[in-house]
Amino acid sequence: xxxxxxxxxxxxxxxxxxxxxxxxxxxxxxxxxxxxxxxxxxxxxxxxxxxxxxxxxxxxxxxxxxxxxxxxxxxxxxxxxxxxxxxxxxxxxxxxxxx
Numbered sequence: 001x002x003x004x005x006x007x008x009x010x011x012x013x014x015x016x017x018x019x020x021x022x023x024x025x026x027x028x029x030x031x032x033x034x035x036x037x038x039x040x041x042x043x044x045x046x047x048x049x050x051x052x053x054x055x056x057x058x059x060x061x062x063x064x065x066x067x068x069x070x071x072x073x074x075x076x077x078x079x080x081x082x083x084x085x086x087x088x089x090x091x092x093x094x095x096x097x098x099x
Contacts, residue, residue: 003047005051009067039051
C-alpha cells in the first residue's frame with residue numbers, strides 16, 4: 001500500500017502576478033499538517049509514503065506548466081499527471097518486492 005500526499009497547488013488566481021503564496025505558508029498551514037498526518041499513518045502501518053507536494057518539483061514559479069488553467073489552479077494538467085507518474089514509479093522501484 002502506498003499513501004500519497006496531494007501535489008502542490010496554489011491559493012491565488014491563475015492570472016495573479018506575482019503568482020501565489022503556497023498553501024503551507026501564510027494563512028493556511030492545514031495542508032502541511034495534513035501531509036504530516038498522512039506520513040505518520042504510513043509510518044505507523046508500515047506503508048510506503050510519497051510526498052507528492054515536495055517531490056514533484058512544482059512550485060510558485062513553474063506551476064502553470066503542471067496545473068490545469070482554471071481560476072484556482074489546483075488540478076493536475078497533462079504534464080503534472082506525467083510528473084506524478086514518474087515520481088510514483090521511481091518510489092515503487094525503490095521498494096522491496098513482496099513475495
